[in-house]
Amino acid sequence: MGRRFSIPLKFFGVFFLTILLVAGAFTATLNNLRQQVSRNEARAVADQVTAFRSWVAQSGMVWVQKLAPGFHDFLDEQTDAKGGVFYGKNPALATRELAAVAQRESARASFRVTSDNWRKKDNAPDAFEAAAIARFKGDKTLEFVEQYEGGKYRYAQPLLLEQGCLQCHGDPKDAPRAVLEKYGSEKAFGYKVGQVRGIVSVTVPALGLNDVLKSLANPYALTLLFISLLLNILFIRSVVVRLVALTRNAEAIASGKLETVLHYTNPSESNDELDHLYHAVNLLKRSLVILFKRVNPQGGK
Numbered sequence: 630m631g632r633r634f635s636i637p638l639k640f641f642g643v644f645f646l647t648i649l650l651v652a653g654a655f656t657a658t659l660n661n662l663r664q665q666v667s668r669n670e671a672r673a674v675a676d677q678v679t680a681f682r683s684w685v686a687q688s689g690m691v692w693v694q695k696l697a698p699g700f701h702d703f704l705d706e707q708t709d710a711k712g713g714v715f716y717g718k719n720p721a722l723a724t725r726e727l728a729a730v731a732q733r734e735s736a737r738a739s740f741r742v743t744s745d746n747w748r749k750k751d752n753a754p755d756a757f758e759a760a761a762i763a764r765f766k767g768d769k770t771l772e773f774v775e776q777y778e779g780g781k782y783r784y785a786q787p788l789l790l791e792q793g794c795l796q797c798h799g800d801p802k803d804a805p806r807a808v809l810e811k812y813g814s815e816k817a818f819g820y821k822v823g824q825v826r827g828i829v830s831v832t833v834p835a836l837g838l839n840d841v842l843k844s845l846a847n848p849y850a851l852t853l854l855f856i857s858l859l860l861n862i863l864f865i866r867s868v869v870v871r872l873v874a875l876t877r878n879a880e881a882i883a884s885g886k887l888e889t890v891l892h893y894t895n896p897s898e899s900n901d902e903l904d905h906l907y908h909a910v911n912l913l914k915r916s917l918v919i920l921f922k923r924v925n926p927q928g929g930k
């Protein structure tokens with residue numbers, strides 16, 4: 630059995646433990662928040678991509694008159710009455726080109742569309758994407774899948790089949806000739822509205838815990854921390870330090886040093902229990918002085 634701890638030690642123990650626990654709770658909250666921020670960022674991108682694709686699908690395809698440098702791919706080709714050539718871009722292709730433009734302009738987020746049942750090899754999913762697709766197919770209520778991967782935050786959102794997608798992903802009979810010519814009648818047909826056709830996969834730079842902690846170094850947080858430190862110092866001075874001093878004084882009196890002077894506020898002006906304790910010890914000391922004088926009238930000072 631060891632000795633019991635001193636009150637200052639207990640106080641500092643509780644103080645530091647409280648700080649550690651509060652810091653722990655704070656870090657957990659910040660960590661949560663950091664994930665939320667990345668999720669919202671990725672989700673905003675995914676929603677935009679889905680809306681854009683939906684617009685393209687509702688228009689059937691987008692027809693462009695000029696193939697911009699680096700964007701030579703197209704699904705279909707048409708010539709109008711005046712002999713002008715138009716190139717048709719299906720939603721997946723338009724999305725790929727949009728992603729390339731975003732990449733070129735070094736946007737924070739990169740995105741793509743992929744499926745377990747792909748027509749084009751470039752659209753094949755990687756491990757995270759394949760796992761996400763499997764999960765969305767198994768659970769229709771699942772809204773997103775996320776994962777941290779080497780400093781990146783990855784996010785996937787299901788891409789459901791809409792009415793506008795049917796012409797190219799429903800019955801091959803309805804499909805534009807160009808789709809059948811280019812990809813055949815086997816791949817990525819036979820879908821029904823509402824089925825998981827694939828996913829929108831978004832990658833954004835992960836917010837490090839360091840970045841989040843750095844945001845703590847703002848004037849408001851620092852002022853509050855400083856005030857809480859000041860309050861603790863005041864408490865240590867008014868309770869812990871005085872308790873230790875009283876213990877020393879009482880020990881000195883007990884060992885016969887009756888000249889020991891006790892400093893405290895009179896109990897008539899204080900509700901502080903320590904002042905009352907100081908006062909009681911002081912009364913005991915005076916009684917001792919009187920008692921000693923009676924026992925030994927010549928001795929003493």
Ligand code: HEC
Nearest residue numbers: 686689719721722744746747748749752794797817826827
């Ligand atoms: C005009 C025809 C057309 C329409 C409309 C269309 N798609 Fe596609 N889709 C394609 C073609 C062709 C590909 C494969 C080539 C490519 O990536 O451009 C493809 C590819 C995809 C892919 C990528 C995987 C793969 O098969 O390579 C997904 C996912 C997809 N489409 C979903 C949809 C959804 C969802 C809609 C409706 C919002 C839709 N598509 C509407 C023609 C179409």
